[in-house]
Amino acid sequence: MRRFFLYRARGLIGLAVCCVALFVLPARAELVIDIEGAGARRFPIAITDFAGDPDASRLLVSVIRGDLERTGIFELIYASGVSMDESATPRYADWKFRGVDALAAGSVNPAGDGRRETRFRLYDINKGTALAGSAFITSSMPMLRLAGHRIADAIHEKLLGVPGTFSTRVAFVVKNGSKSYELHVADADGQNEQVALRSKEPIISPAWSPDGTRLAYVSFESRKPVVYVHSLASGKRSAVANFKGSNSAPAWSPDGTKLAVVLSKEGGSQIFTINADGSGARRVSAANSINTEPFFSPDGQFLYFTSDRGGSPQIYRTNVNGGETRRVTFQGSYNVSPRISPDGKNLAFITRGEGGFRLAIMGLEDGQVRILTDSGKDESPSFSPNGRMILIATEIRGRGVLSAVSVDGGVRQRLSISAADVREPAWGPFNR
Amino acid sequence: MKTISILLILLLAGCTTTSDGPEQPGAPVEGRVSTVTADTIEGMDLPYELRDPRNILSQRSVYFDYDSFEVKREYQPVVMAHAKFLVANRHFKILIQGNTDERGSREYNLALGQKRADAVRKVLTVLGVHEDQIEAVSLGEEKPKNEGHDEIAWAENRRGDILYNGEF
Numbered sequence: 001m002r003r004f005f006l007y008r009a010r011g012l013i014g015l016a017v018c019c020v021a022l023f024v025l026p027a028r029a030e031l032v033i034d035i036e037g038a039g040a041r042r043f044p045i046a047i048t049d050f051a052g053d054p055d056a057s058r059l060l061v062s063v064i065r066g067d068l069e070r071t072g073i074f075e076l077i078y079a080s081g082v083s084m085d086e087s088a089t090p091r092y093a094d095w096k097f098r099g100v101d102a103l104a105a106g107s108v109n110p111a112g113d114g115r116r117e118t119r120f121r122l123y124d125i126n127k128g129t130a131l132a133g134s135a136f137i138t139s140s141m142p143m144l145r146l147a148g149h150r151i152a153d154a155i156h157e158k159l160l161g162v163p164g165t166f167s168t169r170v171a172f173v174v175k176n177g178s179k180s181y182e183l184h185v186a187d188a189d190g191q192n193e194q195v196a197l198r199s200k201e202p203i204i205s206p207a208w209s210p211d212g213t214r215l216a217y218v219s220f221e222s223r224k225p226v227v228y229v230h231s232l233a234s235g236k237r238s239a240v241a242n243f244k245g246s247n248s249a250p251a252w253s254p255d256g257t258k259l260a261v262v263l264s265k266e267g268g269s270q271i272f273t274i275n276a277d278g279s280g281a282r283r284v285s286a287a288n289s290i291n292t293e294p295f296f297s298p299d300g301q302f303l304y305f306t307s308d309r310g311g312s313p314q315i316y317r318t319n320v321n322g323g324e325t326r327r328v329t330f331q332g333s334y335n336v337s338p339r340i341s342p343d344g345k346n347l348a349f350i351t352r353g354e355g356g357f358r359l360a361i362m363g364l365e366d367g368q369v370r371i372l373t374d375s376g377k378d379e380s381p382s383f384s385p386n387g388r389m390i391l392i393a394t395e396i397r398g399r400g401v402l403s404a405v406s407v408d409g410g411v412r413q414r415l416s417i418s419a420a421d422v423r424e425p426a427w428g429p430f431n432r
Numbered sequence: 433m434k435t436i437s438i439l440l441i442l443l444l445a446g447c448t449t450t451s452d453g454p455e456q457p458g459a460p461v462e463g464r465v466s467t468v469t470a471d472t473i474e475g476m477d478l479p480y481e482l483r484d485p486r487n488i489l490s491q492r493s494v495y496f497d498y499d500s501f502e503v504k505r506e507y508q509p510v511v512m513a514h515a516k517f518l519v520a521n522r523h524f525k526i527l528i529q530g531n532t533d534e535r536g537s538r539e540y541n542l543a544l545g546q547k548r549a550d551a552v553r554k555v556l557t558v559l560g561v562h563e564d565q566i567e568a569v570s571l572g573e574e575k576p577k578n579e580g581h582d583e584i585a586w587a588e589n590r591r592g593d594i595l596y597n598g599e600f
Contacts, residue, residue: 142464178579185465199470202574204538218542221470223527223600224569225542235466246546246570249539262543264568267550269543290543306540313540336537350537357536379537398581424538 042075043159046095048105051085056108056116056144063148064104067166067189068155072411079103086121092128100125102159104151108144115139118147122155132158142192149187165384169428170391171196171206171215172402175421183217185232188384188427190415196232205380207250208428209276215426216240216250216259227261229276240278251294251303252276260284260294260303271305273320284320295338296320304328304338304347315349329362331369337380340364341387346407348381348390359392361407372409382427389413393423478598481517488513494552494592498533501547503555503592511552514594515559522565527595528552530570531577533586538572545570552592 047065050057068074077100084090084105095103106120121133132154136147149167156164166188174182181203186193197203201220208215213232218225225248227241241247245264252259257276262269271285271294285291289309296303297317304317312333318325329335334352341348344364351360351369356376362369377395384391389404389411396414400421404413416422482489494507503511518524530549532541549568556566578585 194465195467196465197468197470201470202571204542204572204574219470220571220574223529223595224567225571230468232465235468237468244567246542248542248570262539264546264550264570269546290540290547292543293537293539306537313537334536336540352536 043073043101044075044077044099045102045104045155045159046077046079046098046100048079048082048084048103050105050118050120051083051107052109053116056118057083059141060106060108060118060144060148060151063145063189064152064155067149067152067164070189070413071156072406073160086119086133090123090125092123092125095125102131102155104155106151111137113139116144118144118151120151120154122158145187145191149189162386162388163430165386165389165427165430167431168385169212170402171208171426171428172393172422173203173206173424174417175202175400175423176419183215183230185215185428196230196235197237204424205249206424206426207252208426209252210254210256210429212429212431216252218248218250227259229259229278238278240276241272241274241281242278243281249292249294251296253296254298254300260296262292262294271303284318284322286322287325293337295340297340298342298344304340306336306338315347328364329369335360339381339383339390341383341407342385343387346387348383350378350381359390359405361390370409372405372407373403373412375403378403380424380426382425384427385430389427391425391427393425478596482596489517492594494548494594495587496548496551496590496592498586498590500590501544501551503551508555511555512559515556515561518556518561518565519559522562525565525567525597527597527600528566528568529575529593529595530568530572531575531589531591531593532573533589534573534576534581535586536573538574542570542572542574545572548590548592552594 047061049061065076069076077098085107086105090103103123103125104120108116108118111117116138119135122131124131134154138144138147146167152166153164168188169185170188171185174184179200181199182195183197183203184193185196199219199221204218206215206217214229216229219228225246226239227247227250228237229240230237241261243263243265247263249262250259258273259276260271260273263272269290269292270283271291272281272283274281287309289307291305291307293306294303302317303320304315306313307316313336314327315329315335315338316325317328332351335349337350339348347362347364349360350357357378359372359378359381360369361372375394379393381390381392389406391402391404393400394403400423401414401416402422402425481487484490488510491510494503528549530545532545549570553566553568557563576589578588
């Protein structure tokens with residue numbers, strides 16, 4: 001098991017400004033990512049130090065190396081101390097001798113007005129050719145980090161044929177005691193963590209708008225569950241479902257124009273669709289049973305949801321515009337929290353077995369179910385936008401942590417904050 | 433090989449590729465997030481009969497069995513007393529909050545808690561309380577009365593609570 005200690009960007013600034021205070025005040029909560037079970041054969045890759053500004057290079061290269069290493073797919077061959085820019089031709093024979101299959105090099109240089117230009121190039125060592133390259137202009141440290149994530153995304157896509165998700169963001173809820181709930185947004189590596197909402201009452205079920213600018217969630221700040229849509233940049237939020245009774249379980253339609261929500265205004269818990277501004281509520285579920293946890297299929301045609309209409313909670317599928325409803329899960333007596341993979345081929349859900357509540361995945365064509373974890377309190381799955389990982393909430397030694405599990409169950413990354421419960425994760429969409 | 437063509441220029445928000453390009457304002461794609469603080473509502477004073485510990489109206493909780501949504505016989509006097517008070521005091525409104533234990537999906541538990549709140553609501557309406565005096569909602573597993581993780585705690589958390597206006 002490898003362990004990465006990551007400090008909040010805010011904390012680093014604090015360190016520079018007032019290092020005396022650090023000895024007096026307790027250290028800030030530290031985000032830790034643990035990794036287990038890397039693949040047996042990993043892809044050997046070297047990222048050289050980038051030429052130009054050494055401080056910027058150090059940050060950028062650590063972001064790229066960290067991203068690739070945490071996947072468990074790449075083996076990072078040691079290349080620190082080797083500085084190489086994107087225009088130099090690598091010594092292919094030397095790198096081949098060191099067992100490297102792919103090499104990335106680049107530069108970070110001032111571009112005026114405090115901005116920096118970052119360039120990189122990726123090489124196929126065995127073929128002796130360049131594979132990819134790009135350039136970025138950045139004007140802040142978070143943007144330089146983002147440039148690093150974009151470079152790692154490009155390397156992931158070029159070498160594996162699947163885009164990386166390093167430049168995406170995740171949302172989650174941090175509970176600190178019974179009177180402090182915070183909705184956080186962070187980069188996929190846990191860095192650049194920011195608070196979108198602070199409340200004394202619970203916050204659950206965050207869901208990203210498809211364009212990545214808004215979160216829908218359920219807040220209990222008015223002593224009952226109400227669905228809000230919250231614009232992250234402006235902090236503007238509005239209650240989009242605040243009907244009599246409970247309002248919960250928001251899910252965005254793939255085109256971002258509608259939300260599926262669960263309302264109890266007509267008695268019981270029933271699925272409705274509403275427009276993203278809260279207008280036009282239309283009931284979808286008809287059965288007089290629990291119907292909740294709606295999730296749109298990627299084509300927007302179907303809603304998967306949890307219902308107890310058959311006596312135990314199981315996952316069903318219905319047409320958004322009404323019509324036939326069919327049962328999807330059959331094994332076991334408790335199958336909940338359906339989420340469909342971005343390609344529409346797999347269903348992730350939580351199943352209760354003898355060991356407790358575990359993450360499972362089912363092929364929608366063959367109906368094959370695989371349990372992906374050995375934990376007992378898994379909750380709230382969400383697929384990474386490239387469909388390779390599933391982020392869940394789980395519990396370790398009584399504390400809530402997040403865990404990203406590869407769809408083959410082979411690799412696990414765990415994200416935790418000391419002395420706080422982390423829960424209700426939602427993986428955001430690709431950046432455009 | 434065209435080395436130029438593989439050097440793609442990608443734009444990050446708020447930047448330009450070249451110094452002679454147009455300056456753009458910093459759109460927040462880099463992920464700037466504004467922090468918002470949610471305000472919660474503070475309670476008010478209630479009539480003494482609802483607070484007097486010797487009065488049955490001070491009892492506000494109805495406990496449920498595991499996987500059950502029926503108001504048990506032992507809690508019927510409590511629900512009946514509140515029904516009588518609400519019929520006699522039509523300007524009073526209540527919020528019924530259904531709760532569950534911590535096991536399982538948060539959203540599914542929210543639906544289970546709703547079933548408990550609805551069960552209490554139905555008894556009250558049968559006894560003559562108007563629908564517009566009652567709002568039945570669920571807190572699911574989110575607000576446990578007992579934060580423990582054993583059967584004693586779970587039993588305490590499978591509950592419906594009656595709150596009068598002023599208390600919510």
